[in-house]
Amino acid sequence: MKIAILSRNPKLYSTRRLVEAGKARGHDVDIINTLWCYMDITRNRPAVRYKGAELPHYDAVIPRVGASVTFYGTAVVRQFEMMGTFSINESVAISRSRDKLRSLQLLSRRNVGLPRTGFANKSSNIRDVIKTVGGAPVVIKLLEGTQGIGVVLAETNKAAESVIEAFMGLKANILVQEFIKEAGGADIRCFVVGNRVVAAMKRQGAEGEFRSNLHRGGSAELVKLTKEERETAVKAARVMGLNLCGVDILQSNHGPVVMEVNSTPGLEGIEMATGKDVGDMIYQFIEKTAKPHRTRTRGKG
Ligand code: ADP
Ligand code: MG
Numbered sequence: 690m691k692i693a694i695l696s697r698n699p700k701l702y703s704t705r706r707l708v709e710a711g712k713a714r715g716h717d718v719d720i721i722n723t724l725w726c727y728m729d730i731t732r733n734r735p736a737v738r739y740k741g742a743e744l745p746h747y748d749a750v751i752p753r754v755g756a757s758v759t760f761y762g763t764a765v766v767r768q769f770e771m772m773g774t775f776s777i778n779e780s781v782a783i784s785r786s787r788d789k790l791r792s793l794q795l796l797s798r799r800n801v802g803l804p805r806t807g808f809a810n811k812s813s814n815i816r817d818v819i820k821t822v823g824g825a826p827v828v829i830k831l832l833e834g835t836q837g838i839g840v841v842l843a844e845t846n847k848a849a850e851s852v853i854e855a856f857m858g859l860k861a862n863i864l865v866q867e868f869i870k871e872a873g874g875a876d877i878r879c880f881v882v883g884n885r886v887v888a889a890m891k892r893q894g895a896e897g898e899f900r901s902n903l904h905r906g907g908s909a910e911l912v913k914l915t916k917e918e919r920e921t922a923v924k925a926a927r928v929m930g931l932n933l934c935g936v937d938i939l940q941s942n943h944g945p946v947v948m949e950v951n952s953t954p955g956l957e958g959i960e961m962a963t964g965k966d967v968g969d970m971i972y973q974f975i976e977k978t979a980k981p982h983r984t985r986t987r988g989k990g
Contacts, residue, residue, distance in 0.1 A: 690748040690762065690970075690975070690976070690979065691716070691717045691719075691745070691746070691747050691748050692715050692716050692717065692718050692719075692747060692748060692749045692751065693718075693719050693720075693721045693744075693747045693748070693749075693750045693751070693769075693774075693974065694707050694708065694711075694718065694720050694721065694723075694750070694751045694753060694755040694964075695723045695726075695750055695751065695753055695754065695762070695765065695766065696720055696722070696723065697722050697724060697755065697758070698952065699720045700778060701753075702955070702956060702957040702976055703753065703953075703957065704720060704741070704753060705714070705955040706956045706957075706960070706968045707751060707753075707956070707968055708720060708909070710937045710968025710969050710971065710972055711966065711968075712846065713969070713971055714969065714972045714973075714976070717787070717954050719747075721739060721744070721750075723752075723758060723761070723765050724753060724758060724761060724762075725739060725740065725763045726738070726739055726765045726768075727739075727743075727763075728768050730768070733822070733860070734769040734777050735768055735772045736772065736774070737765065737768050737769065739759035739892055741852065742793075744773070746774070746881060747769070747774050748771055748775065748979055748981075749768065749774065749775040749776070749777065749935070749979040750766065750769050750774055750775070750776045750777070751776075751971070751975075752765075752766045752776055752777070752778055752780075752953075753953050753955060754783055754785060755953065756787060756833070756835050756950075758791045759783070759784065759787045761782050762783070763780040763781075763784050764780075764880075765780075766779070766780040766783065767780040768888045770984040773977070773981040773982045774874075774981075775796070775975070775979035775980060775981070775983045776984055777932050777933045777971070777974070777975060777983060778933055778952050779984045780929045781797060781930065781932065782929055785812035785929060785930065785931055785953045786931060786934070786950050786951065786952040787833070787952070787976045788832065788833070788872070789832050789864060789949060790808055790832055790863060790864060791863070791957070792833055792929065792949065792950055793806055793824065793864070793928065795929055796804055796925055796929075796947055796950075797909050799924070800925055801921060801925050802921055802941075802943070802944050802945055802946045802947060803929060803946050803947055803949055804866045804867045804868075804869055804939065804941065804948065805820075805823055805866065805867040805953050806822060806864055806866045806867070806948045807822045807824040807864070807865045807866075808864055808865070809848045809865070810854050810857075811858050812854055814852065815849075815850050815853050815854065815857075816846075818853075819846055819849050819850065819853075819865060820864050822844060822865055822867045823867050825843060825844060825845045825846045825848070825849050826843060826844045826845075826868040826870065827849050827865050827866060827867065827868055828841070828842055828843075828865075828866045828867075828868050828899075829841045829842075829849065829852050829853060829856065829863055829864070829865055829866075830863060830864045830866065831856070831861055831862070831865060832861075832862040832864060833862075836904040836905070836921070837900040837902035837904060837905045840898050842868060845930055849865070849925050853865065854904075855929075855957050857875050861987055867914055867943045868899075869939040869940075869946065871940070871941060871942050872899060872939040872940055873893075873939065874893060874894035874898060874900075874950060875891055875892060875894065875901055875940075876891075876892055876901045876937050876938060876939050877889060877891050877892070877912055877918065877936065877937070877938045877939075877940070877945075878886050878892060878935050878936075878937055878954070878958070878959065879889070879911075879922035879936040879937075879957045880884055880888050880920070880935055880954055880967055881907070881922055881923060881926040881931070881933070881935070881936055881969070882932065882933055882970050882971055882974050883919075883930075883932055883974045883977075883978070884923055884926075884927070885913060886906060886921065886922050886923060886936075886961065887964040887965065887967060887970045888940070888960075888963040888967055889911075889912050889913075889914050889922075889963070890909045890910060890911060890912055890958065890959055890962040890963055891910055891911075892907045892908070892909045893905075893907055893908055893910075894907045895907060895908075903958050909959075909962040910963070911962055911963045911964070915945075915946055917944060918938055918940075918944075920973050921936075921938060921945045921947060922936040922938060922947075922951050925947045925950055926950065928951075929950050931950065931952050932974065932978070933954070933974075934950050934954055935950070935951040935954030935955075935959075935969060936950050936951075936953060937949050937950070937951070938965075956968060970971050
């Protein structure tokens with residue numbers, strides 16, 4: 690098959706591995722820089738232009754759209770969808786996953802286990818929001834943060850109120866969430882491809898750190914999931930409409946709770962920790978699923 694990886698950086702481990710894994714399965718794989726794509730959106734026959742010429746037809750694209758380029762990146766993915774190219778993650782699902790509040794609302798509606806979470810705009814409602822999620826300690830999150838930046842633990846109600854007030858003063862959108870203390874600074878990354886968790890790792894935050902992000906010095910090891918954890922991850926991916934994603938779960942004393950769903954999960958951490966060839970499984974899924982105009986929303990949403 691002819692497959693394009695939409696990525697801004699060919700040197701990234703994930704991009705390199707995806708090229709390698711695709712070639713190993715006999716595919717013709719190109720890296721296309723998302724931001725270099727441009728298009729005439731009014732033409733009858735949609736196309737994507739690149740470096741002065743029209744791109745050839747691709748059977749499938751693997752979008753690796755970073756959080757900082759979501760807006761333009763999803764427009765490019767949408768254009769491919771309109772051309773009938775299969776995108777492993779559709780544009781609408783990528784946009785959805787980038788907004789933590791929207792994601793949690795969708796998951797909650799379908800009864801996926803979540804930490805108790807509140808959201809408010811007016812500072813006069815802060816106290817009540819803190820109360821409704823169970824009171825301090827609480828975690829306060831910027832809606833569009835990544836890699837642990839913008840995630841704060843407030844140990845007391847007073848601290849929570851002042852942090853929330855400060856964020857609101859800066860016009861930042863935030864979530865207030867029950868702190869899952871019993872997770873012990875660890876979380877589980879479930880790597881989902883299609884309807885299956887193909888690899889899972891437990892990430893432990895550095896000493897004294899409640900955030901387990903590998904970018905913040907966390908470490909990772911292979912973990913065996915319980916049936917409930919596995920089902921929670923698969924259901925979360927399905928509700929989000931993502932075929933390829935990382936579902937992050939906390940082990941709470943009220944069962945597994947989903948913290949977030951990442952539509953561009955990195956391959957390095959998971960392949961190192963589990964020794965699994967995740968790249969190969971991504972192509973197996975594409976081979977099985979990719980058909981012209983297979984994207985559910987066909988770029989309309
Ligand atoms: P980011 O998108 O920046 O990674 P997350 O929501 O994943 O933000 O939070 C970063 C880390 O903080 C998580 O990996 C987890 O270890 C910790 N964390 C986040 N929310 C909670 C919570 N409600 N209870 C306990 N730990 C949490
Ligand atoms: Mg995270």
